[in-house]
Amino acid sequence: MTQGGDREARDTAHGGRDAREPGTAPAGGPDAAEADWPALRAAARDAMSHAYAPYSGFPVGAAARVDDGRTVSGCNVENASYGLGLCAECGLVSELLRTGGGTLTHFTCVNRDAEILMPCGRCRQLLYEFGGPALVLETPTGFRTLGELLPEAFGPDQLR
Numbered sequence: 355m356t357q358g359g360d361r362e363a364r365d366t367a368h369g370g371r372d373a374r375e376p377g378t379a380p381a382g383g384p385d386a387a388e389a390d391w392p393a394l395r396a397a398a399r400d401a402m403s404h405a406y407a408p409y410s411g412f413p414v415g416a417a418a419r420v421d422d423g424r425t426v427s428g429c430n431v432e433n434a435s436y437g438l439g440l441c442a443e444c445g446l447v448s449e450l451l452r453t454g455g456g457t458l459t460h461f462t463c464v465n466r467d468a469e470i471l472m473p474c475g476r477c478r479q480l481l482y483e484f485g486g487p488a489l490v491l492e493t494p495t496g497f498r499t500l501g502e503l504l505p506e507a508f509g510p511d512q513l514r
């Protein structure tokens with residue numbers, strides 16, 4: 355595939371509904387107040403109830419709002435080959451693309467006790483691809499943007 359073709363593939367994967375590039379926020383950036391956090395937490399808890407985590411015993415559910423108002427979610431899926439386990443964020447990103455793409459604007463992640471979790475480093479990078487630095491995350495210490503949690507990130511812009 356040509357470089358242009360790659361670009362086209364990324365734009366299409368990202369939604370392809372408007373002129374925004376991957377990894378960028380809606381104009382003005384999302385605001386924490388725009389999201390229905392109780393509903394997002396409930397979606398994350400529901401996702402967590404489907405987790406497959408027999409090795410760690412640590413089921414996780416993640417949920418996010420998309421810029422078109424959709425909610426997407428995912429759960430962690432472990433494997434007998436331990437290193438192959440998938441974090442909840444992997445499933446969330448897969449559902450984002452499967453259900454029409456778009457940009458993630460608000461994100462939360464919970465454990466079985468409904469406590470808010472920080473996404474691991476790898477998952478911050480996964481989220482960066484589809485939310486960019488303006489993505490608002492609920493953390494145990496309050497709302498943070500992904501730009502704060504993954505500063506000076508490597509992202510789609512570096513490949514242009």
Ligand SMILES: O=c1ccn([C@H]2C[C@H](O)[C@@H](CO)O2)c(=O)[nH]1
Binds near residue numbers: 414472
């Ligand atoms: O952001 C995170 C951090 C951890 N986990 C999962 C991976 C593993 O299955 C379990 C324990 O680390 O929690 C996630 O799903 N998301």
